[in-house]
Amino acid sequence: MRTLYHFPLQPQSRKMRLLLGEKHVECDFVIERPWERREAFLRINPASETPVLVEDGGLAIIGDYAIEEYLEEICPEPAMIGRTIQERAEIRRLVQWFDGKFQREVTQHTLDEKITKRLTGRGQPDSTAIRAGKVNVAVHLAYITWLIDRRNWLGGAELSLADLAAAAHLSAIDYVGDVPWDDHPTAKEWYARLKSRPSFRPLLADHLPGTQPPPHYADLDF
């Protein structure tokens, strides 16, 4: 059986778990705490970063960029990176939007301050950063609203990796309680559709010792 090495609250790991679920790819899951620099994991990935997918034969696919393109190639159905050249460009644009822009403007300010700093012993959360994250997340929810007013899913008519990337980040931020869903009903409706998919269930069951997600985190009718 193939194995995904992941860290549950890392958005890039969550994106891979959602993608494996949507493609119905069977997989074992191993939780890796990359900052511990476990020797056996470093031998697989010298960058000591999750996610890493290891195939039965030992082939290691390292990093979310390599894994998502690999899975699309070996399991093309359902297509998650589009069917036309235009769709693929639009979906990849949005994946980079969330893993780049959203990561810098929200995830780093929110999740990294509230959770990652404590886990990795890098000091106290910076309340200025957390406030900036709260301001910024509203801008991204407004952009999701703008897209969903025009399309069924973020990347177009079909569910795609763009939705999974966005939901991976937002679900991690939601775990620390910083998503103002009620101010953004269209984005909330889109997220509720994703949250009710079977691929999402394992994420809603995640629990990081010493933390408590808000009650609505795992509630499908939030």
Next chain:
Amino acid sequence: MRTLYHFPLQPQSRKMRLLLGEKHVECDFVIERPWERREAFLRINPASETPVLVEDGGLAIIGDYAIEEYLEEICPEPAMIGRTIQERAEIRRLVQWFDGKFQREVTQHTLDEKITKRLTGRGQPDSTAIRAGKVNVAVHLAYITWLIDRRNWLGGAELSLADLAAAAHLSAIDYVGDVPWDDHPTAKEWYARLKSRPSFRPLLADHLPGTQPPPHYADLDF
């Protein structure tokens, strides 16, 4: 004619210029200063980020992730993201290494402190960050040495996008004079091979007003 909107010292823009050159794709180039949030550019890319490739018919391919995969699809020769599934995974791993890990550990500490902060009016360079960047770049040059001791190019036997991503970052750092080439002769030999390719020439001619790259920057025999 297609047009690439780019910022000359941004590594992701440089990677695209190198890729267009290696694939012999004809292109016009427009320098964009994304932080100015030019209205016509925002209409193309609401993220106001370079690089963006606009085709004759108006199709906009936004972001380096979308553009590199698009160019590989429309101009498959020479292949720059590998010919086998293993090669593709390895090349994408290394592209993410440089655009992720190297970017956070070196580029942000060096180029962003010395150049981007001044351009965007975000204050004075942080000398602690610049020192950290100098320590970190040596670790990455050692990793390049380790790879080149085992392979002809970073991603395998053939030149690939992995080399272009690495050289895009290193050339931008080299512009501000922070690459200790003489301590890393194997990495230097690899970089000299890249630097002498026709695709590299336009990068060596870049000049940002108010800055002066070190004399060796554009010297092929450095």
